[in-house]
Amino acid sequence: MLEVSDLRVSYGKVRAVQGVSLEVEEGEIVALIGANGAGKSSTMHAVCGIERPAAGEIRFLGQHIARLPPHRIMRRGIVQVPEGRLIFGGLTIAQNLRLGAYNVPGRARAEADIDRVLEFFPMLRDRLDERGSALSGGQAQMLALARGLMARPKLLMLDEPSLGLAPIAAQEVFALIARLRDTGVTILLVEQNVRQALAIADRGYVLESGRIILDGEAAALAEHELLVSAYLGLQRGG
Secondary structure, eight states: OEEEEEEEEEETTEEEEEEEEEEEOTTOEEEEEOSTTSSHHHHHHHHTTSSOOSEEEEEETTEEOTTSOHHHHHHTTEEEEOTTOOOOTTSBHHHHHHHHTTTSSOHHHHHHHHHHHHTTOHHHHTTTTSBGGGSOHHHHHHHHHHHHHTTOOSEEEEEOTTTTOOHHHHHHHHHHHHHHHHTTOEEEEEESOHHHHHHHOSEEEEEETTEEEEEEEHHHHHTOHHHIIIIIHHHHHO
């Protein structure tokens, strides 16, 4: 579905992404993991058109998209749920959801999609008239995910969905992401919480200083000596 080849992203003289290649197949969760500043978000931003690649190729469903603007990439079916959620606190939950469907033709279709999407988010169904600012961090993340689904994505890209959440709320978010995959949603997951990401992913890529240093099946990566010592050692020891 998504093929990234030798991707390079620079900010002035800073090379944030240095030759990243990865693939996402239909119906799977692929985790892109690594420490803060490893190049994860820059890779995602290049895929969705926010950042213009300095070099490399990005193909989605067999078509080149590396030079397309974000709105045209979104129309092809790539939808990003950004880091920090970025919901509209002054708007109601229902209004936030409708904004997610602005690219979907037909108001009646969008209203039907709200009912469909809320099957995954029952905690939002009885709060549609409340403002987004009334939600907790975990609830706001659920709204951000629901808003992304309103766009009917073929590929849903999640940027640090557990960032700033309490452990219980983060577990709920990861459980929901796994459920979405099980219903056929294809997901590229950028995440610093390595253990949780690999627990729900099918495959993973590990970024360090803008380069992929490991990749493979998620279960195998979770047992890899380098990954355990660098990212999971303290968690296992605790």
